[in-house]
Amino acid sequence: MSLNLKQNVKCPKCSQMSEVTVWNSITVKDSEDLKHDLLTGKVNMFRCPSCSYSALMPTPMLYHDEDKRLMISFSPCDDVVLKSQLFDNVQKSSKESGELDKLEGYNLRFVTDYNELLEKILIFDNDMNDKTMEVIKLMVLSQDLEKAEQRVCRFGKCQDEVIEFMIYDTIENQTYTSKVPKETYDTIHKQLLESGMKPYSFGWEMVDASYATRLLNGFNN
Ligand SMILES: [Zn+2]
DSSP states (O other): OOEEEEEEEEOTTTOOEEEEEEEEEEEGGGOHHHHHHHHTTOTTEEEOTTTOOEEEOOOOEEEEETTTTEEEEEOOOOOHHHHHHHHHHHHHHHHHHTGGGGGTTOEEEEEOOHHHHHHHHHHHHTTOOHHHHHHHHHHHHGGGGGGGGGEEEEEEEEETTEEEEEEEETTTTEEEEEEEEHHHHHHHHHHHHHTTOOSSOSSOBOOSHHHHHHHHTTOOO
């Protein structure tokens, strides 16, 4: 069930008070419209009616897609230490509550970045797995190894059997696109599964570039 609450927020720029609807939980089944709002960056986004200042609300949110057996725990945060603490908390509380027993065959993801949340939803909507996608993203970035550190690669879309990635260069302040045949994804996905990668979770997972690096080093889940 999708859950929200109203919060009175003071604009950090002009101090005007306004009411914001904050979503703590989004279940796709009963709120397709809400999912659309999420994908267009409108959910939990504060926008001041007076000065138009906008910012993401610091509220954690749980995204649940029963059909895709996907659950994403989103805790907005850009601090590395805090991120790891939040992840520990999520893992600990799910073990204590016993919720994992009910989530067999699910993919459980923990993310702290709004764009990462949207990216994962899109990947699963395209019937692909983010674990394999993270490995392919490493390959895409390694095409220009010198600049890999300064670039962020995100899944864009999959159309006509071609996967398109958006690459943002933080130094050049430029966005590039890179294309990979869907066939490459299928081949690598099969190889990763054969080498032991699990296409579902046994607990909450952080699937990112470091996960993909560990996977390539022979670590399986
Ligand atoms: Zn304002």
